[in-house]
Amino acid sequence: MLKKSTLERIISEDLSDLWNALRPEEKRIITDNFKYEHYKKNQIIYAENETPENLFCLIEGKVKMYKSGIGDRVQILRLYRPVQYFGYRAYFAREPYVSSVAAFEPSVLGVIPMKLVEEIIRNNNDLAMFFIHELSRNLGGSDTKIINLTQKHIRGRLAESLLLLADNYGYEDDETTLKIYLSREDLANLSNMTTSNAIRTLMSFVTDKLILVDGRKIKIIDEQGLRKISKFG
Amino acid sequence: MLKKSTLERIISEDLSDLWNALRPEEKRIITDNFKYEHYKKNQIIYAENETPENLFCLIEGKVKMYKSGIGDRVQILRLYRPVQYFGYRAYFAREPYVSSVAAFEPSVLGVIPMKLVEEIIRNNNDLAMFFIHELSRNLGGSDTKIINLTQKHIRGRLAESLLLLADNYGYEDDETTLKIYLSREDLANLSNMTTSNAIRTLMSFVTDKLILVDGRKIKIIDEQGLRKISKFG
DNA sequence: TTGATTTTGTGTTTTATAACACAAATGTAT
DNA sequence: ATACATTTGTGTTATAAAACACAAAATCAA
Numbered sequence: 033m034l035k036k037s038t039l040e041r042i043i044s045e046d047l048s049d050l051w052n053a054l055r056p057e058e059k060r061i062i063t064d065n066f067k068y069e070h071y072k073k074n075q076i077i078y079a080e081n082e083t084p085e086n087l088f089c090l091i092e093g094k095v096k097m098y099k100s101g102i103g104d105r106v107q108i109l110r111l112y113r114p115v116q117y118f119g120y121r122a123y124f125a126r127e128p129y130v131s132s133v134a135a136f137e138p139s140v141l142g143v144i145p146m147k148l149v150e151e152i153i154r155n156n157n158d159l160a161m162f163f164i165h166e167l168s169r170n171l172g173g174s175d176t177k178i179i180n181l182t183q184k185h186i187r188g189r190l191a192e193s194l195l196l197l198a199d200n201y202g203y204e205d206d207e208t209t210l211k212i213y214l215s216r217e218d219l220a221n222l223s224n225m226t227t228s229n230a231i232r233t234l235m236s237f238v239t240d241k242l243i244l245v246d247g248r249k250i251k252i253i254d255e256q257g258l259r260k261i262s263k264f265g
Numbered sequence: 266m267l268k269k270s271t272l273e274r275i276i277s278e279d280l281s282d283l284w285n286a287l288r289p290e291e292k293r294i295i296t297d298n299f300k301y302e303h304y305k306k307n308q309i310i311y312a313e314n315e316t317p318e319n320l321f322c323l324i325e326g327k328v329k330m331y332k333s334g335i336g337d338r339v340q341i342l343r344l345y346r347p348v349q350y351f352g353y354r355a356y357f358a359r360e361p362y363v364s365s366v367a368a369f370e371p372s373v374l375g376v377i378p379m380k381l382v383e384e385i386i387r388n389n390n391d392l393a394m395f396f397i398h399e400l401s402r403n404l405g406g407s408d409t410k411i412i413n414l415t416q417k418h419i420r421g422r423l424a425e426s427l428l429l430l431a432d433n434y435g436y437e438d439d440e441t442t443l444k445i446y447l448s449r450e451d452l453a454n455l456s457n458m459t460t461s462n463a464i465r466t467l468m469s470f471v472t473d474k475l476i477l478v479d480g481r482k483i484k485i486i487d488e489q490g491l492r493k494i495s496k497f498g
Numbered sequence: 499t500t501g502a503t504t505t506t507g508t509g510t511t512t513t514a515t516a517a518c519a520c521a522a523a524t525g526t527a528t
Numbered sequence: 529a530t531a532c533a534t535t536t537g538t539g540t541t542a543t544a545a546a547a548c549a550c551a552a553a554a555t556c557a558a
Contacts, residue, residue, distance in 0.1 A: 099408060101416040102497075109408055125401035130408055153393070157386065160393035164386075167400035168358035174407035175332060175342055175363055182414050182457045183334040186515070216536065224415045226516060231537060247524085247536095265335040419545070449506065459546060464507060480506095480554085 048115050049165070053158035061152065067143045071095075071135040079132045084123035086143045090114050093139025094201065094212060098221065099131040108222040109177075110170070111200045120146060120163065121170075136212065181224045184265040189223040190233045191262035194243070196222070198252060206251075213248040281348050282398075286391035294385065300376045304328075304368040312365045317356040319376045323347050326372025327434065327445060331454065332364040341455040342410075343403070344433045353379060353396065354403075369445065414457045417495070422456040423466045424495035427476065429455070431485060439484075446481040 054062065068091075071077055077088065077095060090112045097110040097118060109131055112118055122129045123146040153160045180192050194210070201212040214222075220230035234250075237243045242258055244251040252258065287295065301324075304310055310321065310328065323345045330343040330351060342364055345351055355362045356379040386393045413425050427443070434445040447455075453463035467483075470476045475491055477484040485491065 099412055101412040105416050107412055107415065109411065121401045121404055123401075124397050125405050126398070127402075127405060130405045153397075154390050157388070157390065157393060160386070160390060160397065163397050164357050164393065164400065165359070167397065167404055168354045168356075169360075171354050171400055171404045171407060172358050172360060172363045174404060174411070178342065178407070178411055178414060179332055179334040179340055181411060182340065183338050215534095227535085228517090228537080229515065231535095235537080448504095460505090461507080461547090462545065464505095468507080 050117060050159065050162050053156065053162045054152070055156065058152050058156060058159075061148065062144060065144060065148055069141045069143050071139045071141065073135060073137050075135050077133040077135065077141065078119065078129055080130060081128045084119060084121075084129055085146055086119055087117060087123075087146050087149050088119040088133070089117050089142035089144070091140045091142050094136040095133055095139055096136055096218070097131050097133050106221045107181075107224060108218065109174070111196070113200055117166070120149070121167065123150075124163070124167075136214070136218075184262070186223075186225055186229055186233050187236070187261050188263075188265040189225060190219070190230065190237070191242075191258040193219060193223040194237075194250065194252065195255070195258055195262060197250075198255070203252075208251045208253060210250045210252065215248065283350060283392065283395050286389065286395050287385070288389065291385050291389060291392075294381065295377060298377060298381055302374045302376050304372045304374065306368060306370050308368050310366040310368065310374065311352065311362055313363060314361045317352060317354075317362055318379055319352055320350060320356075320379050320382050321352040321366070322350050322375035322377070324373045324375050327369040328366055328372055329369055329451070330364050330366050339454045340414075340457060341451065342407070344429070346433060350399070353382070354400065356383075357396070357400075369447070369451075419456075419458050419462055419466050420469070421495050421497060422458060423452070423463065423470070424475075424491040426452060426456040427470075427483065427485065428488070428491055428495060430483075431488070436485075441484045441486060443483045443485065448481065 051059070069077075071093070078084075080100065091114055093114070095112045095118075096108050097112065098106050098108045100106050110118075112133075118133060149159075153163065180189065184192065197210050197212055197214070201210065203209055204211050216230045216234070217227045219234070220227045223230060225233070234243070234245060237258075238245050240257070242252075242254045242261070244253055284292070302310075304326070311317075313333065324347055326347070328345045328351075329341050330345070331339050331341045333339050343351075345366075351366060382392075386396065413422065417425065430443050430445055430447070434443065436442055437444050449463045449467070450460045452467070453460045456463060458466070467476070467478060470491075471478050473490070475485075475487045475494075477486055
């Protein structure tokens with residue numbers, strides 16, 4: 033179990049704009065009402081249609097926000113890393129969750145009642161601006177994603193996803209191995225394609241010397257090449 | 266040219282949450298710094314990559330927010346009707362516009378410097394909450410749209426679009442004719458398909474007695490049927 | 499009014515990607 | 529270690545939708 037001090041260290045080191053927006057007394061309120069939750073690999077943190085009540089802060093691990101669609105198809109919408117916040121959108125929209133969140137790997141979350149957060153927002157404009165900024169960036173990203181997913185071809189979409197993973201989770205010490213290990217299915221769900229096509233396209237990237245693959249370990253060896261494929265479609 | 270009083274009437278009659286969030290002195294600041302702009306049919310209001318500086322309020326007419334993608338393809342992202350606001354997302358995100366806005370028909374806009382809006386936000390939490398709420402709803406909608414556009418088949422996507430148009434702009438006095446007259450191309454760009462496919466699918470809807478078409482006039486005669494097609498995919 | 503341009507409509511061909519089917523490899527539980 | 533489930537990999541087939549090509553109609557301009 034992490035200690036409160038660990039939380040403060042993580043959050044402040046990560047220059048969390050949210051935490052920095054708070055006044056000392058507000059920070060106290062948050063830490064006093066803050067709960068840790070541990071999630072196992074693949075465990076669902078919240079699910080579509082549930083009522084949003086908490087703000088989640090990912091402290092350790094990696095999680096995916098996804099939406100199930102037609103048939104058994106799933107679209108991964110966003111990825112989160114420490115220290116990022118989620119769960120607030122549906123609360124602010126006054127509607128049930130439209131997507132679900134699950135842990136990619138064992139994860140530790142900080143949980144704070146949204147009611148409390150909203151109260152603080154009402155007295156702290158910096159915090160309000162934090163959420164306005166976050167929401168605005170997410171909305172821009174979502175609009176851009178629509179183009180990526182609908183207009184790019186399979187290779188473009190997969191290349192895009194690999195670059196997104198690199199961007200989001202970075203590389204291992206070798207500077208080439210993606211620091212996240214996804215199943216082919218997750219990769220497919222991120223890229224709007226079937227699992228077989230994710231496998232096949234990944235293979236073709238290996239053939240084209242863009243990446244190296246060893247099980248779930250992916251090494252990016254020609255980022256520029258991937259970028260070109262992603263851009264062109 | 267519309268008079269100031271007309272503005273106040275329109276805005277307050279439409280129970281605009283934004284306007285209602287303002288204190289009297291703030292309302293004065295807004296009306297004092299408010300400018301009308303008239304746009305012709307198909308005229309661009311702002312374009313991708315430009316720097317956002319204003320909040321736009323659609324007072325009269327209809328506009329589309331769209332994003333150009335690969336090749337000549339365009340995706341219509343959102344539709345606006347009076348009295349709705351746009352143009353603020355990119356400003357809040359501190360980034361250039363990622364989409365463009367153009368008038369479907371002759372439109373009147375209210376234009377307010379975002380700098381001013383931001384100043385007011387910093388002193389008025391109700392206004393901050395207005396934007397948090399708007400952004401949250403838009404983000405939920407954008408996430409849902411991703412599923413619609415990527416996972417539904419052509420018929421489902423077009424049905425969805427027709428229902429969206431009905432929802433957004435309503436019907437003429439006959440209660441069946443859509444109160445918006447789009448080109449087949451716009452319809453296609455709304456539904457992520459080619460123009461020929463929009464034409465063909467529209468035809469097939471006529472054959473299936475779901476709609477009636479006369480030029481750009483579309484009558485919805487089996488909304489339930491469309492809803493079923495849209496849901497199934 | 500006439501000619502030009504844009505929009506709409508339709509048939510045909512091509513292609514990207516899903517769907518299906520199954521084998522091999524890997525992981526997991528007993 | 530053994531059986532069982534899941535994930536990965538590969539070939540084949542089916543199909544939805546784009547691409548192309550062109551005619552007819554409608555709209556616009558001079």
